[in-house]
Amino acid sequence: MSAPLLSLRGMTKGYGPVKANQAIDLDVAPNSIHAILGENGAGKSTLMKLIYGVEAPDAGEVFWNGAPVHLHSPGEARRLGIGMVFQHFSLFETLTVVENISLIVAGTKATLAARIRELGRDFGLEVDPFAEVHALSVGERQRVEIIRCLMTEPKLLILDEPTSVLPPQAVGLLFETLRRLRDRGVSILFISHKLDEIQAICDRATILRAGRVTGNVDPREHDAHDLARMMIGRDMPPPLHPDPVEPGEVRLELSGLDHAPDDPFGVALQGVSLSLRAGEVLGIAGISGNGQSELSRLISGEVRLSEARRDDVRMLGQGVGHLGPGARRALGFAFVPEERLGRGAVPEMTLSDNSLLTAHGQGMLRRGFIDRVREAEFTAACIRDFDVRTPGPEAEAGALSGGNLQKFIMGREISLRPKVLFVAQPTWGVDVGAAAAIRQRLVAMRNEGVAVLVISEELEELFEVCDRIQVMHKGHLSASLDARTTRAEEIGRLMIGADGVAA
Amino acid sequence: MTLRLVRREKASTRMAVLAPLLALLAAMVLNLLLFLAMGKDPAAVFHAMLLEPFSSWAGFSEVLLKMGPLLLIAQGLAIGFRAKVFNIGAEGQFILGAIFASAIPVYFPQATGAWIWPAMLVLGALGGALWAVVPAFWRVRLNANEILVTLMMSLIAIQVLNYLLLGPWKDPMGFNFPQSVMFQYDAMIPILLPGTRVNVSLLIALFSALLAWAYMQRSFGGYQFLVGGLAPKAATYAGFSEARAIWLSLLIGGFAAGLAGAAEVAGPIGQLQRSISTGYGYAAIIVAYLGGLHPVGIVASSLFMAALYIGGDNAMVSADLPVAAVRVFQGTLLVCYLAAVTFVRFRLDFGASVEGGRV
Numbered sequence: 001m002s003a004p005l006l007s008l009r010g011m012t013k014g015y016g017p018v019k020a021n022q023a024i025d026l027d028v029a030p031n032s033i034h035a036i037l038g039e040n041g042a043g044k045s046t047l048m049k050l051i052y053g054v055e056a057p058d059a060g061e062v063f064w065n066g067a068p069v070h071l072h073s074p075g076e077a078r079r080l081g082i083g084m085v086f087q088h089f090s091l092f093e094t095l096t097v098v099e100n101i102s103l104i105v106a107g108t109k110a111t112l113a114a115r116i117r118e119l120g121r122d123f124g125l126e127v128d129p130f131a132e133v134h135a136l137s138v139g140e141r142q143r144v145e146i147i148r149c150l151m152t153e154p155k156l157l158i159l160d161e162p163t164s165v166l167p168p169q170a171v172g173l174l175f176e177t178l179r180r181l182r183d184r185g186v187s188i189l190f191i192s193h194k195l196d197e198i199q200a201i202c203d204r205a206t207i208l209r210a211g212r213v214t215g216n217v218d219p220r221e222h223d224a225h226d227l228a229r230m231m232i233g234r235d236m237p238p239p240l241h242p243d244p245v246e247p248g249e250v251r252l253e254l255s256g257l258d259h260a261p262d263d264p265f266g267v268a269l270q271g272v273s274l275s276l277r278a279g280e281v282l283g284i285a286g287i288s289g290n291g292q293s294e295l296s297r298l299i300s301g302e303v304r305l306s307e308a309r310r311d312d313v314r315m316l317g318q319g320v321g322h323l324g325p326g327a328r329r330a331l332g333f334a335f336v337p338e339e340r341l342g343r344g345a346v347p348e349m350t351l352s353d354n355s356l357l358t359a360h361g362q363g364m365l366r367r368g369f370i371d372r373v374r375e376a377e378f379t380a381a382c383i384r385d386f387d388v389r390t391p392g393p394e395a396e397a398g399a400l401s402g403g404n405l406q407k408f409i410m411g412r413e414i415s416l417r418p419k420v421l422f423v424a425q426p427t428w429g430v431d432v433g434a435a436a437a438i439r440q441r442l443v444a445m446r447n448e449g450v451a452v453l454v455i456s457e458e459l460e461e462l463f464e465v466c467d468r469i470q471v472m473h474k475g476h477l478s479a480s481l482d483a484r485t486t487r488a489e490e491i492g493r494l495m496i497g498a499d500g501v502a503a
Numbered sequence: 504m505t506l507r508l509v510r511r512e513k514a515s516t517r518m519a520v521l522a523p524l525l526a527l528l529a530a531m532v533l534n535l536l537l538f539l540a541m542g543k544d545p546a547a548v549f550h551a552m553l554l555e556p557f558s559s560w561a562g563f564s565e566v567l568l569k570m571g572p573l574l575l576i577a578q579g580l581a582i583g584f585r586a587k588v589f590n591i592g593a594e595g596q597f598i599l600g601a602i603f604a605s606a607i608p609v610y611f612p613q614a615t616g617a618w619i620w621p622a623m624l625v626l627g628a629l630g631g632a633l634w635a636v637v638p639a640f641w642r643v644r645l646n647a648n649e650i651l652v653t654l655m656m657s658l659i660a661i662q663v664l665n666y667l668l669l670g671p672w673k674d675p676m677g678f679n680f681p682q683s684v685m686f687q688y689d690a691m692i693p694i695l696l697p698g699t700r701v702n703v704s705l706l707i708a709l710f711s712a713l714l715a716w717a718y719m720q721r722s723f724g725g726y727q728f729l730v731g732g733l734a735p736k737a738a739t740y741a742g743f744s745e746a747r748a749i750w751l752s753l754l755i756g757g758f759a760a761g762l763a764g765a766a767e768v769a770g771p772i773g774q775l776q777r778s779i780s781t782g783y784g785y786a787a788i789i790v791a792y793l794g795g796l797h798p799v800g801i802v803a804s805s806l807f808m809a810a811l812y813i814g815g816d817n818a819m820v821s822a823d824l825p826v827a828a829v830r831v832f833q834g835t836l837l838v839c840y841l842a843a844v845t846f847v848r849f850r851l852d853f854g855a856s857v858e859g860g861r862v
């Protein structure tokens with residue numbers, strides 16, 4: 001093997017009692033796409049943050065082209081030629097895309113905007129340079145992060161779960177980009193929970209478990225099952241494809257919903273109709289930024305309609321368009337949003353206090369006062385039942401690894417025993433073992449007669465859990481398709497509007 | 504070696520307690536330099552400012568007297584500040600409280616009965632809350648920034664006070680001074696500590712601290728405020744109404760400030776006059792932040808700020824310090840505190856943290 005571009009020796013990092021990284025050695029060869037594999041909380045993001053200078057190691061050495069270096073800040077890392085796309089976004093929400101990029105990349109706004117458009121076209125990462133970031137969906141923000149990183153022309157590119165929110169087409173394009181970059185002499189550190197992706201583009205894989213390296217392999221020589229076993233230390237459950245159950249009454253219904261968002265960069269919904277019954281799972285496919293976040297806010301009640309249009313959203317036999325989220329929850333509605341930090345959970349609060357956010361109706365209040373014991377019990381049960389890896393209910397939500405926070409929020413909402421469960425990106429950032437567990441859980445809920453609505457960009461996931469699928473494109477929602485008989489290509493066409501659904 | 508701020512894994516409780524003390528130390532050092540530059544003897548100044556207020560019972564009772572309104576207003580404001588609703592018009596709400604309370608003795612100067620002073624307090628609190636209705640309504644309905652509106656409402660309050668004192672409420676026997684009649688005995692709050700001017704309103708203020716503690720630290724209502732302040736999107740997601748938080752924040756703040764204003768005219772002052780407030784409404788903002796927006800911290804910081812008022816007066820007399828110097832000290836203290844609280848969530852990193860590393 002040629003002399004490594006980057007070498008780590010004995011990298012160690014602890015957060016209080018949690019040993020996130022323990023004596024990790026890693027060599028990244030030049031012209032290599034190197035995968036880091038591991039369960040949620042294995043320490044992948046932590047290791048990347050050490051390389052990028054965001055966190056300081058407790059011990060360990062870093063060598064760049066054979067010479068020892070000390071990375072105290074992202075600025076220093078960038079000067080060496082290291083670029084990183086974070087798992088949790090680092091964009092300023094009140095600035096536009098091009099303003100965000102100009103913070104790191106030199107150049108006038110006009111030239112930067114032109115390059116953003118050019119890179120977007122080349123790599124299928126299109127985004128309006130003058131849109132304000134807060135108006136972008138999670139998927140679009142991911143595109144901005146990747147573009148920004150590419151614009152710094154790094155020699156080593158770190159991508160922490162870049163594909164978890166990209167649609168399949170964009171993943172294909174991204175991989176082509178990565179291959180082209182590799183051929184031009186860039187090395188890439190690539191984190192993903194999708195093993196087929198890793199096999200498709202990576203030539204090395206380092207496997208982490210509980211903060212230690214447990215293996216170094218060539219992923220092309222192993223099948224996905226082997227990799228999964230090395231990662232989670234047990235066999236993967238087989239995919240579900242559950243049999244249909246007889247659906248019950250209609251529990252959620254939108255009929256021809258039109259909605260123009262207040263936000264000038266939001267997507268207007270036009271004539272959106274869907275009908276969800278008890279005991280079925282309906283999936284909404286589509287590339288993010290096509291109106292999914294607007295739709296989810298209308299269903300959750302975070303955006304309300306006027307009293308006159310209350311029947312545009314019907315839930316459990318009642319017009320709820322004018323009701324807020326609290327009133328809808330009281331009817332038996334639960335919701336997992338696509339943004340975990342800051343929306344689904346308050347990062348500065350403990351997990352216990354985050355339970356209170358939506359589960360306060362579970363006996364946690366006594367005459368308006370908080371019952372701390374009940375709160376902790378509920379949280380501990382959530383942590384146990386959904387295998388959240390954390391020291392306990394007193395951990396701050398912001399300190400959990402991405403996938404573990406997602407498991408916690410899923411667990412909290414499912415524990416509410418809802419009649420209608422709405423989940424956006426259920427397994428985003430969750431490792432293969434936990435993702436399978438979450439999907440099983442969704443199907444189990446359906447079998448118990450819950451009406452489940454899932455928004456996801458992962459077609460395979462939708463095919464695995466859904467009875468029916470509808471596709472969102474430019475604010476329109478397609479007719480309902482049977483998940484058991486429809487082919488993926490057909491959905492893919494609808495996702496890019498090739499069938500002319502978007503009039 | 505590079506120096507930089509690193510985010511802590513968890514907010515440090517130790518730093519949260521230390522921050523105000525560090526801020527005090529830093530403010531003292533900075534002002535020491537200032538006093539030296541002014542040619543004053545710093546030792547004499549600090550003695551007058553920081554020690555004299557505590558060295559005699561008479562002095563200390565004056566500190567307690569000033570502590571009452573500061574504590575009351577700051578507790579009310581802190582609730583809003585936690586929800587990131589910035590009511591900086593407590594001064595105006597305080598004045599309105601004083602005006603409303605004064606209405607009873609001004610219109611019924613002969614009235615007697617034990618109901619008078621409690622009724623004045625209630626009326627004053629309502630007056631303060633009423634003054635906060637305007638900014639709350641504008642913020643909720645028109646999204647007008649409450650910082651500006653509350654501030655401007657304070658300027659209006661001062662003019663209302665002037666109008667009343669120069670016109671309809673002027674004491675006819677008062678030699679044309681802009682002040683109301685002296686209040687009758689029953690319009691005065693009973694004295695708490697005999698021989699001093701400290702009255703029962705101090706107990707009300709301490710009780711308010713207890714209420715604030717229960718509300719903010721233990722109740723679901725207070726929790727909703729916290730969520731709204733820390734992560735507004737999470738509050739919307741959970742269905743906590745932003746409008747409710749804004750209304751409650753401003754009304755509670757106005758209510759407490761109005762109560763303080765009423766207690767001031769029905770207490771140490773005994774009539775409505777132009778100088779009823781010595782900037783309590785603004786000083787209470789500093790008190791709230793110095794106390795870490797925590798009900799218990801605010802009890803300590805209000806005591807401290809009150810001592811600083813009395814100490815400042817002392818320093819003016821005994822160390823010949825200009826009035827502005829006290830304000831400068833208060834200001835420096837707030838700035839130092841804001842700098843110090845950074846260390847609650849961040850720590851300094853001296854770069855060379857890699858053991859055995861070569862630099």
Ligand SMILES: Nc1ncnc2c1ncn2[C@@H]1O[C@H](COP(=O)(O)OP(=O)(O)OP(=O)(O)O)[C@@H](O)[C@H]1O
Binds near residue numbers: 015043400402404431
């Ligand atoms: N700021 C922090 N404070 C405390 N603990 C932390 C912090 N960041 C990470 N941890 C802990 O360190 C461990 C490793 O976290 P890390 O984010 O590196 O996991 P990961 O492998 O990236 O997982 P995922 O696949 O879920 O993103 C976890 O147990 C996590 O709880």
Ligand SMILES: [Mg+2]
Binds near residue numbers: 087160401402
């Ligand atoms: Mg991670």
